Amino acid sequence: MARAMPELQLAISDFLLKLQRRQIEGSFDSAKHTVLLLRQVIVQHRASHSGQASSFIDAVKTVGARLVAASPIELAVGNVVRRVLHIIREEEVSIANNTEDEGETTFDSDDNNNSDDDGLPVLSAAVLAAANRNVLRAPSLHNLLESAVIPAVAIVSSSSAGDSEERSRSSEKNSKGWKLKHSIIEGINELLEDINNNHAQIAEQALEHIHQNEVILTLGHSRTLLQFLREAKKKRSFEVFVAEGAPRYLGHTLAKELAALNLQTTLITDSAVFAMMSRVDMVIIGAHAVMANGGVIAPTGLHMVALAARRHAVPFVVLAGMYKLCPLYPHNPYVLVNEMKSLSQILEHEESMEYIDAALNVPDLLAMNPSFDYIPPELVSLFITDMGGHNPSYIYRLVAEYYSPEDHSLE
Amino acid sequence: MCYVTRTSALEYEDIEVGKARLIERGEQIGDISLKARKTIAMLGQDFIRDGSTILTHGFSRVVLSILKLAAANKKHFSVVCTEGRPDSTGLQMAKEMVAIGVPITLIIDSAVAYTMESVDMLLVGADGVVESGGIINMIGTYQAAMVARSMNKPVYVAAESYKFARMYPLDQKAMFPSSRQVDFHYPLPSAVQVEFSSRDYTPPQYLTLLFTDLGVFTPSAVSDELIQLYL
Secondary structure, eight states, X not given: OOOOOHHHHHHHHHHXXXXXXXXXXXXXXXXXXXXXXXXXXXXXXXXXXXXXXXXXXXXXXXHHHHHHHHOTTOHHHHHHHHHHHHHHHHHHHHHHHHSSOHHHHHHHHHHHHHHHHHHOSOOOHHHHHHHIIIIIOTTOHHHHTOSSOHHHHHHXXXXXXXXXXXXXXXXSHHHHHHHHXXXXXXXXXXXXXXXXXXXXXHHHTHHHHOOTTOEEEEESOOHHHHHHHHHHHTTOOOEEEEEOOTTTTHHHHHHHHHHHTTOEEEEEOGGGHHHHGGGOSEEEEEOSEEOTTSOEEEETTHHHXXXXXXXXXXXXXXXXXXXXXXXXXXXXXXXXXXXXXXXXXXXXXXXXXXXXXXXXXXXXXXXOOBOEEEEOGGGOOEEEETTEEXXXXXXXXXXXXXXXXXXXXXX | OHHHHOOGGGGSSOHHHHHHXXXXXXXXXXXXXXXXXXXXXXXXXXXOOTTEEEEEOSOOHHHHXXXXXXXXXXXXXXXXXXXXXXXXXXXXXXXHHHHHTOOEEXXXXXXXXXXXXXXXXXXXXXXXXXXXXXXXXXXXXXXXXXXXXXXXXXXXXXXXXXXXXXOOOSSGXXXXXXXXXXXXXXXXXXXXXXXXXXXXXXOGXXXXXXXXXXXXEOGGGHHHHHHHHTO
């Protein structure tokens, strides 16, 4: 595998540092920077000629694993890495389809996985599941009626694929490799464009969902929501309740921005959400991430808002760009994906010092400041993404479309 | 079964060839089943956290493999299993748990709601997974899933992909009848009718996730997978 250039290494370390120091925060910024970095990785990657795509995949995986480890809470980073891996795999398949030996080449890459399985005793379950899809999934009735036994088909094609690989390699070495790299970069550029346009794409759907004289409730601040409401304001008149979103009070910023748009805005405390919910027609929020089961990672306080909305039968709508969709399932949703922020947002330093027992130097008063809430899929009515509006039960389809199961684990 | 018998070899004149092919297919499915259980165990054991209590109903080798792998990975958890009348599945499960050193509590089937508040999840296997995303499993599963849902406990199902079936039951009677003699341990008057069925259907809204060898799915994803399988 080709060595990364020194300036690439510098760019990677620079980004890692920024992630660790939380200088780059938020899904949008993290996603954008990750895409740019991965594009650089691909551009500067000088692949070996055998198994072209797998060397790109390895390069992206290595960098990706480091990025994810730097800031596990920024799920968008992992999402983008997996999107790029999926793009690489897709481009490889479509190029193989366009040249000769369509099925054999795909079998070849799967058999590479299988032969790796035999070598490495401990393999991630997701990789095995993906391998199972292709070889062990015997009950496909289409295959059952073949006279040749199914595993034999896989073995036979691997040997013939090996020969065809040799032939194609020697004859169209450079053009095939260049084509792959070029199409991967094209795919990444499309991804970057999607990320940049996601707010606009989501906002386009605003008029379908917000009706005349409706009352909308939200908590905290969301860029996507601001653009969404701005778009709806052009043709509808409605009013907005903004809960302030302690302890960061970003709701104050949103309220001012909405008022500047001449929208009737009311600012309320977080505790007043339940009291006001009976007057509200719809709750719309922005998400930090969406998990594969349709669960939502959102700023703290939003689970309570979702419960209040469910209690009053108010639709709970989540706005999320596709880069926020994470192919992972929350194993331990209320604990796993959360970050404790600095206590200075809650208590002044002098105040907290008062409560430290001087003799033992142990604080009597503890303050916790989690950043995120997990909202289970049952409480969400609708997801509005840049690819349209979807039910939470449909999220698995989007995951299957944009991600490959082999990439769930980045090790 | 259809996997084993659906082969063009059966159209051959030679009975020996047909026989050999059937045996071969049978062994293949045994192999596939074993590998599938390993994959499911790896996927499922992620959901078992330290200090959790798992309620299980019925005896499933797939569930057993998940619990064995979690125990082998040094996770500390405990298991509550139902007696499982009339099959006495509880006894089998209890023996297995003792063998791997996991604390096990046995409860009678009626005590499911009573214990549900102190467990963290319900984990069951399945005899069949149907098109709606629901499951067919030992009788009592529907009950347990309903209680779990009403108390907001996740219900996880572990099933291999060859258990996916192209049926869409609309009620409990829509399945093939499967009966099991129940011994009530005392003589019943002859006029008393006894309900014999040994399987029930749990609709998808009571299930949280399904662990299969093709990956982890929400119940709504099952029909998609089914279409791909039967294409």
